[in-house]
Amino acid sequence: MKVTIDEISPVQKRLSVEISSDVVLKELNETYAKLNKKVKIKGFRPGKVPRKIIEKFYSDQVKSEVIDTLISKTLPKAIEDARLIPILHPQLDSASPIKAGETFSYSVTVDLWPEFEVTDYKGIEIEKPEITVTDQEVEEQLEALRRHFGAIEAVEEDRPLETNDIAIIDYSGEIDGEPVEGLDEKDYYLEVGKGYFNEEFERAIIGMAVGSERTIEITYPDDAINEKVAGKTVYYNVVLKGIKKRILPELNDEFAQKFSPDYKTIDDLRERLKKQILADKEEAVRSSLRNQILDKLVSGVDFPVPERLIEAKLDQMIDNISGHLHERGVDLEKAGISQDRLKEKMREDAIKQVKTELILDKIADKEDVKVENEELARHIDQSSTQIDREELLAALVQHVLPKLRAKKTLDLLLEHAVIRQAASEADAMDQTRD
Incomplete structure (x- = not known):
């Protein structure tokens, strides 16, 4: 096996592999021998079909199978010998025809983990916004309820x-x-x-x-x-x-009582809405703190991102938009939304998301952040029992495990962050006047 490497970018290499003719012939012979035991051709006993007859009917199938086998057998060793660490499954670019007595060659594009270092990720300074709930916000929520039930x-x-x-x-x-x-x-x-x-x-x-x-x-x-x-x-x-x-219905005690027997008056409903707004704002603040950390992490390190990772993220984002539209009985085409234009608009956000995931993964490795089996088991128990447990576990490892690990890493960073209370709007105005 002969391997050559061409650099496409710092995070992408083209790996070209050439396999000797004797290895190709050996694989062809073994594949035809296995097929001979299984095929049923009129006039011949199983395992006694002449090679020429099998080739007449199954040549294309055998060649395709041999190509897959040769690539699957040689690619891992080629990647190891080249000392490459793929971040995605290599993408097949080209493959030569299979012919007895000739070498076989193929090339793949290998997307690599970008090389970068993350430092000073503990003790990041962030600001916690002050939380207040105004009477106007409560009244706006009441108006929204009136509209909904109007x-x-x-x-x-x-x-x-x-x-x-x-x-x-x-x-x-x-x-x-x-x-x-x-x-x-x-x-x-x-x-x-x-x-x-x-x-x-x-x-x-x-x-x-x-x-x-x-x-x-x-x-x-x-x-x-x-x-x-x-x-x-x-x-x-x-x-x-x-x-x-x-x-719109009147804002009176009768209106409040429609929502719960615990609400005797409209003021009871107002108080409940105030608590809900406060809880929503507290969740928004937690989200803000996390986003501040992520923004500072991304701005603090620069590195190239594999294009296929960006494309995969963009496809995921478009699938989400398409799903929301589908819930409203509309698809992208009917809405007149161009996927290319969507990708163009969302590209910078996709790059940022991919970088964020890679940075958190790097920190998780450095801090030895792990997701325990019990955490994955809870997701299995909460999922549909109609899905095969092994298939479900494989899906969770691929899709859920990275998110759980990233969340735990971000929680760790938040725990070690330096959180300062942001000035209230009134204080900010006073400072401006001064």
């Missing part, structure tokens, strides 16, 4: 569309006089002024009367995610078919 009724009076109304519209979009697929809907419910659709569009339909039509011109930025409209001007033809509005 009834939607048609507007009977003869009046134009207003902010906060629910417009029932038909719309279709054109670019350069041609209709655009995906930019049209019938009986679409649009809550005006919430920004769920397009703020400029929503402002433009205010004042329309039921039964009226209006053409709305919207120019989209060049980096719009929907590639159909990016950098283009769309003319929407809009028909207002109806107006509805939310009828």
